[in-house]
Amino acid sequence: MRFHTRKWVKPENLNPNGTLFGGKLLAWIDEELALYTIIQLKNTKVVTKYMSEINFRSSAKQGDIIEIGIDVLKFGTTSLTLKCEARNMMTRETIITIDHTTMVNLGPDGKPKPHGKTEIEFIKDRLDN
Structure with a gap:
């Protein structure tokens, strides 16, 4: 698994128990999945x-x-199915796993649109073209 981003847990990210609010972590994950797909x-x-x-x-x-x-x-034809893990770099523990997330590619009309991709493309490969 490739780890793409890091987030720092700040006071505004905590729940009443003084730990990371799960909804905040899910928002971070959803954003990262969207950015990756884009x-x-x-x-x-x-x-x-x-x-x-x-x-x-x-x-x-x-x-x-x-x-x-x-x-x-x-x-998929119009989608990308991803697996995700968030881990705590300080404790080395896995915090959350999400086995399948489906992200859908949309056209200008807001409807699913085929993307034509079949494999991961790395930025370094794009720069060589």
Whole structure:
């Protein structure tokens, strides 16, 4: 799994228990999945269609650094299916796993549009062309 971004847990990210609010982590993950998909499909019009069971395995506290990783599971005709993990870099524990998230490529009309991609494209490969 490739880890693409890091987030710093600040006081405004905490729940009443003094740990990372799960909704904040899910927002970070959703944004990262969207950004990843936008870059892969070269289209800023993408939406989250589906997230599988979300498994919270541990937490984080103020000052911890969270790392978000993504793997591509499948390229569909109009979609990209991804796997995600967020881990606490301070404790080395996995905080959350999401086995399947489906991101859909949209056309100008807001309807699903085929993207024509079949494999991951890395930025370094784009720069060589």
